[in-house]
Amino acid sequence: MNMNVDWEQRIDWAAVRKHRLQRVVDEIKANDLDAVAFTKLDTIRYAISFRSVFSLWFHGNRYILIITRDGKVKFLVASGCYERVKTSMPWITDFVAFPFVMLHGVKIVQDAFKQLGLLNAKVGLDMLPFNVFSEMQRTMPNVKFQDGTPVIDKARRIKHPDEIKAIRLAAEIVDIGMETVMSMNKPGVTEMEISAAASYAMNLAGSEETPYMPLVCSGDHGTIGYRFPTDKRLRNGELLYSDCGAAVLNGYQGDIARTTVVGGKATNEQKKIYRCMVDMLLTGQNSVRAGVSTAEIAQACQGAADKVGLGQYTYLGIVGHGIGTDIHEAPSIGDKVGEGEAVEHLIENEVICLEPGILLPGIGGGHVENMILVKKNGCEPLTKTAFDDRLLE
Amino acid sequence: MNMNVDWEQRIDWAAVRKHRLQRVVDEIKANDLDAVAFTKLDTIRYAISFRSVFSLWFHGNRYILIITRDGKVKFLVASGCYERVKTSMPWITDFVAFPFVMLHGVKIVQDAFKQLGLLNAKVGLDMLPFNVFSEMQRTMPNVKFQDGTPVIDKARRIKHPDEIKAIRLAAEIVDIGMETVMSMNKPGVTEMEISAAASYAMNLAGSEETPYMPLVCSGDHGTIGYRFPTDKRLRNGELLYSDCGAAVLNGYQGDIARTTVVGGKATNEQKKIYRCMVDMLLTGQNSVRAGVSTAEIAQACQGAADKVGLGQYTYLGIVGHGIGTDIHEAPSIGDKVGEGEAVEHLIENEVICLEPGILLPGIGGGHVENMILVKKNGCEPLTKTAFDDRLLE
Structure with missing residues (x-):
C-alpha cells in the first residue's frame, strides 16, 4: 500500500500537504498572529512533510519553520539535512x-x-531552548512573541480524507505489532525479546521508525503504569500488558494496547480486572460521536470502573488523546492531574485513542487501547486485534 | 554484562548517580545560579537516572527536574510515570x-x-514550551530565569570511570549492529530490511531502545547526507553507507558509521572517496589527546580531504561531537554553519565521536565514524568494526 504507482489511486500526498499548510495558515489568521516560528518536529512534519533526523535529544532542537499569515514558508534546516531537502523536497523552496x-x-x-x-510582528512559538528565545527577544525587541500552540493543535484536528487513509494504514501496522506480541506470549520469553520482535515486525510492515520500544510488562510490572520491556521472563499465569504505539507511516502514528494472560488459565481476579478494562474501553467507545465532550467520554470510562468497585484503581494519567502526525495530539481526554483537561468537543473525522487502564498492585493490570475514527453519529474502531477470550469467559 | 550480580564487580550505578548529581551541583555553583529547572530528557536522565516514556513528541515535554545549589532534588513527573518512580526508584524521594x-x-x-x-532566585532553564515559560515568568515575576545549558554541558564532560565502562558497552552494541549491516549487504535487499535487522540485533544485544532507525543509504542516496532507510534495493557495485547510532545502554549511547561496497568490485573513484574518508577519520583520530582544541581536530580531518582534492565535498555539518547520555553532547567539533563552533579543549577520559563524510553527487559517498576515548597523550577507538579492505586496496 506504500509504493507509488500510477495505475491505482492511493494517498494523494500533494493534496494532503496543501490541506495541512492551508490549515496552519487558517489558524494563524484565526489566532490573530502574523506568523508562527515552530521548532517541534511533529509540527514541522505536519506543515511541510519534512522528516527530521536530528531529534530534540541533540543539544535541543535543530530546525525552525517560519510560516506567515500570507502563506510564505521559510525553513531553517539542520546542516545535516540540507542536501536532502535540496535534492528530494521540491515543494520546500526557501531554506537555509x-x-x-x-x-x-x-x-x-x-x-x-x-x-x-x-x-514588528506578532509571532507564535511552540517550544524552544530558553537561551535561544532570550537571544531572539534581545536582538528583535519589537517582535511580540506569543503562544503558537493553539495554531497547530486546532489545525491538526480537521483531517483530510487522505490523512484518514494514512491513519488507517498506521492502525494496520500496530495490529501486526500486537499480533506479534500475542504469538510470542509464553512462559520463559523475556519482555524485551517480545518488544524487539514486535518493533521489527512493524518496521518490515512499513513503520518507518520506532519512536519508543513497544511496552511489554508482565505480572506485577503491569501495575506500575507505563513501564519499559526488560530482561524479566514471562511466567505462567501472569497478566501481560503491551502497548504497541507507535508505528509511523509517513508521519502518521499508530497506537494500540492489549492485555492477555500468559500460558494457562486466568484467575477470577484477573478476569474481573480485564473485564473492567474492556468495559471501560467499550463504554467509552460507545459514547464517541461528533459533538460529544471529552469530559463525557472520560466519565463514561470511569463509570464502568466505578460500577464494579475498581474506580480507585484506574490509571492516574489521561484516558485518551487525539492522534495524527503526533502520537498524542489535542484533545487530551480525562487528565486527572493539575488543572486537568481543557474540555473539547469531538469533530467528525478526527481520530482519537482511548486507553483505559486498571493498576491493581499485587494482582496485576494493564491497559487496553483502540484507535477510533469519530463519525457523525458514532465511531469506528480502526485497530482490530481481538481481546483475550480466556479473560472474558 | 548487564545483569545485576553480587559475585562480580560490574558497573556501580549508585556511584555513577552520586557522581553525576554532584557534577550538576558543582556546575550550578560555578555558573552562579541558585537552582536549575530542566526539562530535556537526556538531562533528567543524567541527573537522576530517570528514563522517560513520554518523549518531547507528546505535546511538548512532560517532566521538570528542579535541583538547587545545596543539592535538593524535586521531580515533577508525568502522571503516567508516577507509579514507576514510586515503586522502583527509591533514590527519588521528592516527586509529584x-x-x-x-x-x-x-x-x-x-x-x-x-x-x-x-x-527570588536565579534559576537556569534548558528547553521548554514558550507558553509555559511565559506563564512561569508572569506568575513568578521575581525569579530571574537564565540559560542553564552550560551547567549540563560542562557537568557531563567529566566522566566517572564507571560511566566509561557503560560507554564501552554501548560501543560493543553498535559494533553488533554494524556487523549485522555488513552481513546483509548484498544486491536485492532493501535498505529498510537491513536497518530493521540491525535495530533488532542491537535490542537483543542490550540496547534498550532505537532513538532512530539505523541509517542505511545506498548508491547516490549516500550523497545527500543523513538520509533514512527506504524500500530502495541495493544494487551491485553501489556504495552502501550506514550509521548505527544509536544504541542505548542505561542511557549511555553508542554511535558508529561505516561505508562499504555492494557485491562486486569497487571503482577507482569509489576507492578514492573511501580512502579519503578513512584518512580523514584516522588523521583526526591521531590528533586527539587531552588538551587539543576542537578546531585542531576539525582542521586535521579537513586537511586530509584537501590533500586529495576532495575538500569541497566534505559533509556540510559537524565532523564530531561528545557522547554520553545524549547522542550528541558538548563539545561540537567543526561546525561550518552560522557562528560555527565554540572552540573547546578536550578533557582526559571524555568520549567523542568523529564522523567525517564525503558527499560526491553522481559518484557516491557516506561517512565513517568511531567513538573515541580521549587519553592524556592520545586516544583509544572504542568501536572496532573493520573498514572495507576492498575499498582500501
Missing part, C-alpha cells in the same frame, strides 16, 4: 542551513525575520 | 505528579519553587 547548536544560529533567525517583514 | 499538557501544571511548578525558596 542551520548550525548544530541552535544558539549559534540566532543571527540566521534574525535575517529570516527581517526578510519576511516580521521585525 | 504532573499533568499531560505542561501548561496545565504551572501551578505545580509555582508550588515547587515556593517550597524550595526559589521565588
Whole structure:
C-alpha cells in the first residue's frame, strides 16, 4: 500500500500537504498572529512533510519553520539535512542551513525575520531552548512573541480524507505489532525479546521508525503504569500488558494496547480486572460521536470502573488523546492531574485513542487501547486485534 | 554484562548517580545560579537516572527536574510515570505528579519553587514550551530565569570511570549492529530490511531502545547526507553507507558509521572517496589527546580531504561531537554553519565521536565514524568494526 504507482489511486500526498499548510495558515489568521516560528518536529512534519533526523535529544532542537499569515514558508534546516531537502523536497523552496547548536544560529533567525517583514510582528512559538528565545527577544525587541500552540493543535484536528487513509494504514501496522506480541506470549520469553520482535515486525510492515520500544510488562510490572520491556521472563499465569504505539507511516502514528494472560488459565481476579478494562474501553467507545465532550467520554470510562468497585484503581494519567502526525495530539481526554483537561468537543473525522487502564498492585493490570475514527453519529474502531477470550469467559 | 550480580564487580550505578548529581551541583555553583529547572530528557536522565516514556513528541515535554545549589532534588513527573518512580526508584524521594499538557501544571511548578525558596532566585532553564515559560515568568515575576545549558554541558564532560565502562558497552552494541549491516549487504535487499535487522540485533544485544532507525543509504542516496532507510534495493557495485547510532545502554549511547561496497568490485573513484574518508577519520583520530582544541581536530580531518582534492565535498555539518547520555553532547567539533563552533579543549577520559563524510553527487559517498576515548597523550577507538579492505586496496 506504500509504493507509488500510477495505475491505482492511493494517498494523494500533494493534496494532503496543501490541506495541512492551508490549515496552519487558517489558524494563524484565526489566532490573530502574523506568523508562527515552530521548532517541534511533529509540527514541522505536519506543515511541510519534512522528516527530521536530528531529534530534540541533540543539544535541543535543530530546525525552525517560519510560516506567515500570507502563506510564505521559510525553513531553517539542520546542516545535516540540507542536501536532502535540496535534492528530494521540491515543494520546500526557501531554506537555509542551520548550525548544530541552535544558539549559534540566532543571527540566521534574525535575517529570516527581517526578510519576511516580521521585525514588528506578532509571532507564535511552540517550544524552544530558553537561551535561544532570550537571544531572539534581545536582538528583535519589537517582535511580540506569543503562544503558537493553539495554531497547530486546532489545525491538526480537521483531517483530510487522505490523512484518514494514512491513519488507517498506521492502525494496520500496530495490529501486526500486537499480533506479534500475542504469538510470542509464553512462559520463559523475556519482555524485551517480545518488544524487539514486535518493533521489527512493524518496521518490515512499513513503520518507518520506532519512536519508543513497544511496552511489554508482565505480572506485577503491569501495575506500575507505563513501564519499559526488560530482561524479566514471562511466567505462567501472569497478566501481560503491551502497548504497541507507535508505528509511523509517513508521519502518521499508530497506537494500540492489549492485555492477555500468559500460558494457562486466568484467575477470577484477573478476569474481573480485564473485564473492567474492556468495559471501560467499550463504554467509552460507545459514547464517541461528533459533538460529544471529552469530559463525557472520560466519565463514561470511569463509570464502568466505578460500577464494579475498581474506580480507585484506574490509571492516574489521561484516558485518551487525539492522534495524527503526533502520537498524542489535542484533545487530551480525562487528565486527572493539575488543572486537568481543557474540555473539547469531538469533530467528525478526527481520530482519537482511548486507553483505559486498571493498576491493581499485587494482582496485576494493564491497559487496553483502540484507535477510533469519530463519525457523525458514532465511531469506528480502526485497530482490530481481538481481546483475550480466556479473560472474558 | 548487564545483569545485576553480587559475585562480580560490574558497573556501580549508585556511584555513577552520586557522581553525576554532584557534577550538576558543582556546575550550578560555578555558573552562579541558585537552582536549575530542566526539562530535556537526556538531562533528567543524567541527573537522576530517570528514563522517560513520554518523549518531547507528546505535546511538548512532560517532566521538570528542579535541583538547587545545596543539592535538593524535586521531580515533577508525568502522571503516567508516577507509579514507576514510586515503586522502583527509591533514590527519588521528592516527586509529584504532573499533568499531560505542561501548561496545565504551572501551578505545580509555582508550588515547587515556593517550597524550595526559589521565588527570588536565579534559576537556569534548558528547553521548554514558550507558553509555559511565559506563564512561569508572569506568575513568578521575581525569579530571574537564565540559560542553564552550560551547567549540563560542562557537568557531563567529566566522566566517572564507571560511566566509561557503560560507554564501552554501548560501543560493543553498535559494533553488533554494524556487523549485522555488513552481513546483509548484498544486491536485492532493501535498505529498510537491513536497518530493521540491525535495530533488532542491537535490542537483543542490550540496547534498550532505537532513538532512530539505523541509517542505511545506498548508491547516490549516500550523497545527500543523513538520509533514512527506504524500500530502495541495493544494487551491485553501489556504495552502501550506514550509521548505527544509536544504541542505548542505561542511557549511555553508542554511535558508529561505516561505508562499504555492494557485491562486486569497487571503482577507482569509489576507492578514492573511501580512502579519503578513512584518512580523514584516522588523521583526526591521531590528533586527539587531552588538551587539543576542537578546531585542531576539525582542521586535521579537513586537511586530509584537501590533500586529495576532495575538500569541497566534505559533509556540510559537524565532523564530531561528545557522547554520553545524549547522542550528541558538548563539545561540537567543526561546525561550518552560522557562528560555527565554540572552540573547546578536550578533557582526559571524555568520549567523542568523529564522523567525517564525503558527499560526491553522481559518484557516491557516506561517512565513517568511531567513538573515541580521549587519553592524556592520545586516544583509544572504542568501536572496532573493520573498514572495507576492498575499498582500501
